Amino acid sequence: MSDAALATAPDDATLAGRVRDGDVRAYEQLVLRYQGAMYRLAARMLADTAEAEDIVQDVFLTAWRRIAQLQDDDAFAGWLYRITTNLCLNALRKRQPAAELDPDTTESPRADTQPEHAAQLHSQLEALTAALQQLTAEQRACWLLREVHGRSYEEIGEIVGANATQVRGRIARARVQLAEVMQPWR
Known part of the structure; x- marks a missing residue:
């Protein structure tokens, strides 16, 4: 629009x-x-x-x-x-x-990047997608709503039926787990 x-x-x-x-x-x-x-x-x-x-x-x-x-x-x-x-x-x-992972859910790297860089970006996205699947469904929902969709803790709590403290805890645990899995990409 x-x-x-x-x-x-x-x-x-x-x-x-x-x-x-x-x-x-x-x-x-x-x-x-x-x-x-x-x-x-x-x-x-x-x-x-x-x-x-x-x-x-x-x-x-x-x-x-x-x-x-x-x-x-x-x-x-x-x-x-x-x-x-x-x-x-x-x-x-x-x-x-x-669950089987569907690689089509990851966005493709931009076509104008160098092939090596594009391959690395694709590998990172695949690793993140796989790491997200290792989270509990509730952690994944909270993390995605906060980090990808920018919702507030209170909004997420209303969405998933939890209080803001529980939401913060789920997101914190998700961040720790994702940071461990994504450490090689830093």
Whole structure:
């Protein structure tokens, strides 16, 4: 979206209120606004692009069906993150303990970099993806919501159903574990 379009676009609260009244175009705007972020979160949590796509479809179907349950229209983004995180956690619980990694969930290095550098970046991303899969699902969700999506500890707590202290603890443990695994890349 261009800067001019963002300046004139209605805020989340306005759009959520319109969706509650059955406005399909407002719903489409919210989907366009958040589908990328929800997909990135799901892809990183699940390490499976196809499953992430399915989860994101479920997220927006759930949001459409349950918009009347949203208490505060200003909290739409947090509510969407909560739906996404919970659906991902449910999917992870249904899996076998040792999940296969999908290398397609890592972004490709830029084509204009040197081949050696590109190979190193790709290896680092693969190592990070593998390291994320070694975290508990709850740690992974908290770490991704904080480090990748920039959510506050309080927002993450609301999303995952924990208090801010528990969220900080999960993120701290995730950081320690990730730092150990990623030590060779420093």
